[in-house]
Structures are given as structure tokens and as C-alpha cells.
Amino acid sequence: MKxxxxxxxxxxxxxxxxxxxxxxxxxxxxxxxxLVTTPAAIPALNIQYExxxxxxxxxxxxxxxxxxxxxxxxxEIITAGAKIAREFGAEVIIGLGGGSSMDSAKAISVESxxxxxxxxxxxxxxxxxxxxxLIPVIAVSTTSGTGSQVTQVAVITNPSVRxxxxxxxxxxxxxxxxxxxELMISVPKFVTATTGFDVLCHxxxxxxxxxxxxxxxxxxxxxxxxxxxxxxxxxxxxxxxxAREKMxxxxxxxxxxxxxxxxxxxxxxxMAIGGMYPHVxxxxxxxxxxxxxxxxxxxxxxxxxxxxxxxxxxxxILVADxxxxxKSPSEIVSxxxxxxxxxxxxxxxxxxxxxxxxxxxxxxxxxxxGNPRVASLEDMIELVRQSYDHL
Numbered sequence: 001m002k003x004x005x006x007x008x009x010x011x012x013x014x015x016x017x018x019x020x021x022x023x024x025x026x027x028x029x030x031x032x033x034x035l036v037t038t039p040a041a042i043p044a045l046n047i048q049y050e051x052x053x054x055x056x057x058x059x060x061x062x063x064x065x066x067x068x069x070x071x072x073x074x075x076e077i078i079t080a081g082a083k084i085a086r087e088f089g090a091e092v093i094i095g096l097g098g099g100s101s102m103d104s105a106k107a108i109s110v111e112s113x114x115x116x117x118x119x120x121x122x123x124x125x126x127x128x129x130x131x132x133x134l135i136p137v138i139a140v141s142t143t144s145g146t147g148s149q150v151t152q153v154a155v156i157t158n159p160s161v162r163x164x165x166x167x168x169x170x171x172x173x174x175x176x177x178x179x180x181x182e183l184m185i186s187v188p189k190f191v192t193a194t195t196g197f198d199v200l201c202h203x204x205x206x207x208x209x210x211x212x213x214x215x216x217x218x219x220x221x222x223x224x225x226x227x228x229x230x231x232x233x234x235x236x237x238x239x240x241x242x243a244r245e246k247m248x249x250x251x252x253x254x255x256x257x258x259x260x261x262x263x264x265x266x267x268x269x270x271m272a273i274g275g276m277y278p279h280v281x282x283x284x285x286x287x288x289x290x291x292x293x294x295x296x297x298x299x300x301x302x303x304x305x306x307x308x309x310x311x312x313x314x315x316x317i318l319v320a321d322x323x324x325x326x327k328s329p330s331e332i333v334s335x336x337x338x339x340x341x342x343x344x345x346x347x348x349x350x351x352x353x354x355x356x357x358x359x360x361x362x363x364x365x366x367x368x369x370g371n372p373r374v375a376s377l378e379d380m381i382e383l384v385r386q387s388y389d390h391l
Contacts (some may be wrong), residue, residue: 001214002212002213002214003213004211004212004213004214004215004216004260005211005213005260006213006215006216006260007170007259007260008150008173008256008259008260009170009173010139010149010150010173010174010175010176010177011175011176011177012149012150012176012177012179012252013025013176013177013178013179014179014248014249014252015179015180015181016180016181016182016241016245017180017182018178018179018180019052019055019140019178019180019182019183020055021178022052022055022056022094022138022140022178023055023056023058023059023061024059025138025176025178026056026059026061026092026094026138027059027061029091029092029136029138029175030090030091030092030136031060031061031062031091032061032062032064032088032089032090032091032092033056033061033062033063033064033090033091033092033093033094034063034064034065034066034081034084034085034088034090034092034093034094034108034135035049035052035053035056035063035064035065035066035094035096036066036069036081036093036094036095036096036097036101036104036105036108037049037065037066037067037069037096037097037101038067038069038070038071038097038098038100038101039067039068039069039070040067042186044186045186048096048142048183048186049065049067049096052094052096052140053065064084064088064090066080066081066084066085066108068080068081069081069097069100069101069104070100071100071278071281071282072100072157072164072274072275072278072282073100073103073104073107073155073156073157074156074157074158074159074278075117075118075119075156075157075158076159077104078104078107078108078111078117078118078156079111079117079118081104081108081111081112082108082111082112082118083112085108085109085112085135086112090112090135091135091136092135092136092137092138093105093108093109093135093136093137093138094137094138094139094140095137095138095139095140095148095174096140096142097140097141097142097143098141098142098143098145098146098148098191098195099143099145099146099147099148099155099195099282101142102139102140102141102146102148102149102174103146103148103153103154103155103156104154104156105137105139105174106137106148106153106154106167106172106174107154107156107167108135109134109135109136109137109172110129110134110154110167110172112135113129113130113133113134113135114129114130114133118154118156118167119156119158119165121167122165122166122167122168123165123166123167123168123169128169128171129167129169129171129172131171134171134172136175137172137174137175138174138175138176138177138178139174139176139177139178140177140178140180140183141177141178141179141183141248141251142183142184142187143184143187143191143192143195143251144184144187144192144195144196144199144244144247144248144250144251145194145195145196145197145198145199145251145283146195146198146251146255146282147199147202147251147252147254147255147256147257147258147259148255149174149177149179149252149255150173150174150177150252150255150256150259151173151255151258151259152168152169152170152171152172152173152259153166153167153168153172153258153259154166154167154168154172155271155282157274157275157278158275159278162275162276162361163275163361163364164271164272164274164275165271165275165364165365166271173259179248179249179251179252181241181244181245181248182241184244184247184248185238185239185241185244187238188238189235189238190281191281192231192234192235192238193231193235193283193339193340193341194281194282194283194284194287194341195251195283196227196231196234196235196247196283196339197227197231197283197286197287197336197339197341198282198283198286199223199227199231199247199250199251199254200223200224200227200228200231200254201263201266201267201283201286201290202223202254202255202257202258202263203219203220203221203223203224203227203250203253203254203257204220204224204304204308205258205262205263205264205266205267206220206254206257206258206260206261206262206263207220207221207261207304208264208297208301208304208371208372209261209262209263209264209370210370211260211261211262211370212261213260213261215260216256216257216260216261219253219254219256219257220253220254220257220261221307221311222250222253223250223251223253223254223257224308224311225311226246226247226249226250226253227247227250228311228312228335229246230243230246230247230250231247231339232338232339234247235339235340262367262370263367263370264367264368264370264371264372265293265296265297265367265368265370265371265375265383266286266289266290266293267286267365267367268362268363268364268365268366268367268368269285269289269293269362269368269380269383269384269387270282270285270286270289271285271365271367272358272361272362272364272365273285273288273289273345273350273358275361276350276354276357276358276361277348277349277350279348279349280348283341284341284343284348287336287341287342287343288343288344288345288347288348288387289383289387290332290336291329291332291333291336291386291387291390292383292386292387292390293383294328294329294332295329295386296373296375296379296383297371297372297373298325298326298328298329299325299373300371300372300373301325301372301373302321302322302325303321303325305324305325305328306321306322306324306325306328308328308331308332309324309325309327309328309331310324312328312331312332312334312335313327313331313334316331344387344388344389344390345358345384345387345388345389346388346389350388352388355381355384355385355388356381356384358384359377359380359381359383359384360377360380362380362383362384363375363377363380368380
């Protein structure tokens with residue numbers, strides 16, 4: 001058996017109604033709370049935010065609410081939140097929402113307690129944040145995707161250089177996360193689809209990453225089987241609490257996987273797409289590149305791609321691994337059609353003239369180097385070209 005490492009420092013509270021424990025958790029760390037969220041764009045969000053604030057204030061906690069987070073949060077968004085954290089004297093930061101809110105909470109913890117901006121503390125820069133200075137972060141996930149509630153990653157975008165990168169350090173794990181499926185009922189269909197597909201991508205890429213191991217593999221395939229069965233059910237009935245609960249569980253499993261193994265080629269491409277075209281949701285960018293990625297990679301990881309193809313189409317259990325793996329690109333496309341994410345870069349209005357520029361940006365992050373087949377620049381240009389108009 002291959003040797004492996006596994007680390008997880010976040011306390012996980014999972015289950016319906018667990019949000020009601022939030023105040024007692026916060027009190028273990030402080031009384032002055034910065035709540036970090038997106039704007040209340042729909043009435044359901046406003047109700048959710050006010051409900052969470054009431055849970056906190058009913059226990060005598062003082063709450064400041066920063067609701068300036070947007071999808072693909074920028075360095076400017078983090079700076080604005082950090083300013084509020086410092087002026088308020090925040091002792092605890094709660095990231096309430098999807099990956100953007102939870103990632104922002106982590107980045108705000110860094111910037112509000114260190115010199116410079118969050119961009120100065122990306123994973124490849126020195127010095128890294130001082131753990132003794134950080135404000136404790138509690139993550140409350142309201143979508144089933146990103147896995148940020150159980151990872152050491154905070155993804156941010158720098159529009160001035162059209163780049164999307166990440167803080168990555170084990171000191172950035174949230175102290176506690178609450179995963180309450182009842183908070184996810186109001187998530188719209190498109191967000192449910194994109195974040196749900198992200199769960200599958202996290203899980204699968206962790207199985208082909210060189211950092212994988214037996215424990216990650218166990219969690220990953222469980223997550224994949226759940227997504228294949230329950231994501232279509234959720235999309236057909238957004239109020240299906242059982243399916244929401246299953247997807248929330250799969251999100252935790254996949255988050256644990258990427259925290260310990262990591263992602264590969266598609267995530268590097270997806271991050272580049274998000275950096276250059278911030279209107280494209282992260283899961284949407286992954287959906288765009290996955291068929292080309294599978295076609296490029298399957299021969300270098302036949303057992304994993306065969307297993308993925310069979311998860312998507314059980315009839316392939318009757319054929320040999322090589323044949324099953326070869327069908328994985330078309331099975332991925334079929335699944336993307338089911339969840340209404342079968343898109344191209346052309347569909348999201350990327351200029352065709354920027355194919356080569358995007359390909360070069362796809363090689364900035366090291367994710368592609370962990371792929372079973374490592375892409376050259378020429379390969380990457382072709383992958384982007386296929387993703388531009390593969391339908």
C-alpha cells in the first residue's frame with residue numbers, strides 16, 4: 001500500500017439544525033464577531049443573515065456585518081473587510097455562505113492582522129502569516145461545493161493583473177465549521193449545479209493527484225457516488241432536504257480530499273478562467289474544461305477514469321477498464337447535460353483571440369503539474385481551444 005499523510009484540524013459540526021449551536025461555539029473564542037457574507041440579493045438571504053445575527057446577539061455577542069463579498073472575491077473586497085475587522089476589534093470571524101464568503105473570512109483574518117494585503121501572502125510568497133496573530137475563523141457553509149469549510153485554502157482574485165490565486169497554509173483551517181443542510185434550501189439552481197459539480201471535481205482529481213492515499217481514495221469515491229446520484233435529484237427539486245443533506249456530506253468528504261491530496265489540471269485551468277473572466281463561476285469553468293481534460297488524460301490514469309465512467313454509467317461494468325476509461329469524456333458530457341452545465345468558453349463570452357493568453361495563464365498555478373499527463377504549452381493551447389467550442 002502507498003504511504004500517505006492526512007491532516008485535519010477543523011472541528012466539523014454536521015447535521016440539520018446545527019446552526020443553533022453557533023453562538024456557543026463563538027463564545028469559546030471571543031465576544032466581538034465579524035460576520036462575512038455576500039449581499040442579501042434575495043429575500044431568503046436577508047432572512048438567513050438576520051436569523052444568524054439573532055442567534056449571536058441573543059447570547060450577548062456583539063456583531064458587525066460585512067456583506068461586501070462577491071463571487072471570485074478580489075483583493076479590494078478583502079481589504080474592505082479587513083478594515084472593518086480592525087476598526088471593530090473583531091475577536092472572531094464567521095464566514096457564512098459559499099466558498100467566496102468562507103475564503104474571504106480566512107483572507108480577512110490574515111490581512112487585518114498583518115502588514116500589506118492578502119495578495120502579499122499567497123502560497124508561494126514569503127513571509128507566510130504568523131499563526132499567533134490570526135483571528136479565529138468559523139466557517140458556516142450554505143452551499144454544497146468548494147469544501148472551503150474544511151480546507152487551508154483562501155482563493156482571491158487580483159483584477160489588476162487578471163490573476164486568480166490562493167493563500168494556502170495549514171494555519172488557515174477554520175477552527176470550527178458548521179454544515180447545516182437546512183441553510184441550503186434557498187440556494188438557486190445554477191449555484192446548486194456549479195457547486196455540486198465542483199464537489200465531483202474535487203473528489204475525482206484527488207484520486208489522480210500524486211498526493212493521494214488510501215484514506216483520501218475512500219472518501220473521494222464515496223463523494224463521487226453521492227454526487228452522481230443526488231445532484232440531479234436536488235436540481236429537480238431544490239427543496240429536497242434529504243438530497244441537500246447528501247450533497248452537503250459529499251462536499252465535506254471532497255473538501256477533506258483536496259486538503260490532503262490536492263487538485264490537478266482542471267482546477268489550474270478553472271482558476272485561470274476565473275481570474276481572466278470573473279463573471280464565470282468556478283464550477284462553471286470546471287464544467288467547461290472537463291471534457292477536454294478527460295480526453296487528454298484518461299490513458300495516463302485508466303483505473304481511475306474507468307471507475308469514474310462506471311460511476312456515471314453502471315452499464316460499463318461489463319467492459320474492460322481501457323474501454324470504460326475511453327468512454328469517460330462522453331460520459332462526463334452526458335452528466336453535464338443532465339445538470340445543464342454542458343458549456344464552452346465561447347458560451348461565456350471569452351474572446352477567441354485570447355486562447356493563447358488563457359493557455360499561458362493556465363500554467364501559472366502548479367496544479368497542472370500534478371496531472372497524470374502533464375501538459376506542455378502546446379498541449380494547453382489545444383486544451384483551451386477544445387474548451388472554446390467543443391459542442
